Amino acid sequence: MWSVIWRRFARSRLAVIALIYVGVITLIAVTAPLIAPANPNATNLAHRLSAPDHQYRLGTDDLGRDVLSRMIHGARVSLVIGFSATLLALIVGSFFGAIAGYYGGAADWIVSRLIEIVLCFPFLFLVLGIVALFRPSLWTIMIALGLTSWTTEARYVRGEILRLRDLEFAQAARASGAKDSRIIFRHLLPNALAPVLVSASFGVANAILVESALSFLGVGVPVPTPSWGGILSIAQQYIEYAWWLVVFPGFAIFTTVAAFNVIGDRFRDALDPRSD
Amino acid sequence: MTAYVVRRCLYAVLTFVGITIATFALIHAVPGDPITFYLSNHMNPSRPALEAIRHEYHLDEPLVTQYVYWAKGVMTFDFGRSTLDRRPVRERILNKLPNTLLLNFIAFLLAALIGLPIGLWSAARSGRALERASAVGFFLLYSLPSFWVALLLMQLFAIRLDILPIFGMTSDEYPTLSAMQQLADRARHLILPVITLSYAQLAIYVRFSKSALTEVIRQDFITTARAKGATPAAVMWRHALRNALIPLVTLLGLTIPSLISGSVIVEAIFQWDGIGHLYFESILSRDYPTVLGLTVATAIVTLFASLFADVLYAVADPRIRFGGDTP
Numbered sequence: 220m221w222s223v224i225w226r227r228f229a230r231s232r233l234a235v236i237a238l239i240y241v242g243v244i245t246l247i248a249v250t251a252p253l254i255a256p257a258n259p260n261a262t263n264l265a266h267r268l269s270a271p272d273h274q275y276r277l278g279t280d281d282l283g284r285d286v287l288s289r290m291i292h293g294a295r296v297s298l299v300i301g302f303s304a305t306l307l308a309l310i311v312g313s314f315f316g317a318i319a320g321y322y323g324g325a326a327d328w329i330v331s332r333l334i335e336i337v338l339c340f341p342f343l344f345l346v347l348g349i350v351a352l353f354r355p356s357l358w359t360i361m362i363a364l365g366l367t368s369w370t371t372e373a374r375y376v377r378g379e380i381l382r383l384r385d386l387e388f389a390q391a392a393r394a395s396g397a398k399d400s401r402i403i404f405r406h407l408l409p410n411a412l413a414p415v416l417v418s419a420s421f422g423v424a425n426a427i428l429v430e431s432a433l434s435f436l437g438v439g440v441p442v443p444t445p446s447w448g449g450i451l452s453i454a455q456q457y458i459e460y461a462w463w464l465v466v467f468p469g470f471a472i473f474t475t476v477a478a479f480n481v482i483g484d485r486f487r488d489a490l491d492p493r494s495d
Numbered sequence: 496m497t498a499y500v501v502r503r504c505l506y507a508v509l510t511f512v513g514i515t516i517a518t519f520a521l522i523h524a525v526p527g528d529p530i531t532f533y534l535s536n537h538m539n540p541s542r543p544a545l546e547a548i549r550h551e552y553h554l555d556e557p558l559v560t561q562y563v564y565w566a567k568g569v570m571t572f573d574f575g576r577s578t579l580d581r582r583p584v585r586e587r588i589l590n591k592l593p594n595t596l597l598l599n600f601i602a603f604l605l606a607a608l609i610g611l612p613i614g615l616w617s618a619a620r621s622g623r624a625l626e627r628a629s630a631v632g633f634f635l636l637y638s639l640p641s642f643w644v645a646l647l648l649m650q651l652f653a654i655r656l657d658i659l660p661i662f663g664m665t666s667d668e669y670p671t672l673s674a675m676q677q678l679a680d681r682a683r684h685l686i687l688p689v690i691t692l693s694y695a696q697l698a699i700y701v702r703f704s705k706s707a708l709t710e711v712i713r714q715d716f717i718t719t720a721r722a723k724g725a726t727p728a729a730v731m732w733r734h735a736l737r738n739a740l741i742p743l744v745t746l747l748g749l750t751i752p753s754l755i756s757g758s759v760i761v762e763a764i765f766q767w768d769g770i771g772h773l774y775f776e777s778i779l780s781r782d783y784p785t786v787l788g789l790t791v792a793t794a795i796v797t798l799f800a801s802l803f804a805d806v807l808y809a810v811a812d813p814r815i816r817f818g819g820d821t822p
Binding site for chain 1 (some may be wrong): 505506509510513514517521522525526631634637638639640641642643644647649650654661752753755756757759760763764774778779781786789790793794795797798799801
């Protein structure tokens with residue numbers, strides 16, 4: 220099944236480019252200290268806000284720090300939050316979704332109301348509130364994002380489990396005396412993985428976007444940790460002449476978010492049997 | 496029909512209770528109360544003064560009692576007084592609301608008026624080269640961070656070209672202008688924030704209306720209409736479009752929270768004096784009554800919008816109200 224999906228996915232050139240791009244960004248994030256030309260936190264007040272040149276390829280910020288090095292290290296923050304928040308959302312969402320889909324009835328009803336409640340809140344209000352009031356850090360951002368964005372995953376999982384639970388293999392497992400938890404975790408969830416990965420890909424894109432928005436607003440990862448949104452936050456103060464502070468980090472956020480969105484979108488198309 | 500509406504309303508009441516409990520629990524899980532913040536602002540307040548404040552905000556009573564006091568207030572839209580300037584929270588929200596509504600309404604209209612026709616066009620021309628290119632374009636649009644777009648717009652139109660104001664809602668000389676000039680001044684200040692708010696929505700409307708129409712076109716009754724010899728235009732306008740517009744109603748409930756979320760960022764960047772700005776300031780100054788009030792108020796607005804959308808949906812589509820219980 221996976222090879223069929225892969226073949227359909229790879230038919231889209233855009234999807235393959237996006238996948239390679241995510242690979243490159245991940246590589247940059249992992250090897251950041253090795254490839255960054257300078258220490259991202261080393262200040263040089265003699266070279267404040269200097270435009271891109273041969274020494275500072277992407278210019279410097281208000282404290283004379285090398286923007287290229289801060290961008291390279293910033294990839295870490297974006298990807299760590301993107302992946303970890305999505306993982307948390309997946310765990311919480313799969314749990315609620317599986318219970319709702321498998322047991323139906325009252326369990327389904329309660330989970331549905333819970334999702335309804337979460338969806339009533341403006342997403343950014345909740346995340347901003349949790350992060351700022353509980354003191355901004357990598358952990359609070361991850362937890363706030365994870366706890367507020369699990370609803371999509373829950374609905375995906377619920378739908379899949381509902382579809383799978385009465386198929387022959389599930390009935391066979393039940394007939395052979397498997398416990399509910401074993402049926403859910405060993406038999407149903409692994410089969411629900413593919414559609415859930417679609418929502419996870421969109422989830423990573425959203426998490427990166429929200430993290431950079433928080434850093435931009437000054438309530439994201441604490442300074443001086445380099446982050447893409449953080450550079451943009453400085454850019455806002457010097458917008459009248461420091462164009463390089465605006466263009467490069469914003470482009471990095473945009474392309475990374477777009478890549479994850481494209482992957483999710485094309486992956487969803489690849490899963491859709493009607494696409495052939 | 497009545498049974499369906501009654502059931503939806505009962506759910507809404509339950510959701511309302513859930514919303515208030517969730518908000519209240521969240522804010523009380525936060526370390527420190529308004530008093531600690533008051534302390535850091537005012538040096539050495541007297542003990543009786545502190546006790547008086549604690550008493551006014553019911554902080555000296557058990558949590559459940561505090562919740563009951565607060566929830567009672569919420570019912571009558573009384574969210575207490577701001578700890579920042581002691582004005583009623585309701586008054587502060589209502590003061591800023593028109594500014595946010597103006598911005599969001601124009602952005603919504605713009606996005607819907609441009610987005611829906613493009614979406615319908617995309618569904619009708621699905622798969623052709625131009626449609627595929629535009630689909631990728633709108634998809635990328637959706638991934639653009641709004642704060643980046645805002646900064647780029649500022650840099651281009653307010654600094655490089657210097658033809659639009661960089662931020663604010665009116666110019667400094669606003670009070671001295673004539674009525675017509677005032678209107679023009681306000682309009683000029685609206686342009687950049689409206690663009691920033693509407694482009695992402697535009698992408699959503701295109702996508703949503705396209706998928707709604709595509710879904711309808713695949714159904715049997717469209718094949719029947721074609722088979723009986725209806726012209727393609729008649730199939731599109733008489734049969735497909737009508738049915739495709741029904742799911743669009745649900746967008747109503749879905750977009751309001753994301754609009755409000757977007758307002759926080761846009762209003763912060765453009766220094767637009769609306770509720771998004773108010774929320775952000777209240778968060779930073781730990782003005783709990785305002786944070787609580789705004790959160791609950793926006794959630795309730797969303798709740799009503801989605802209730803309204805659901806009922807409208809049931810009116811438009813009999814399958815919903817006569818169908819089974821879809822949770």
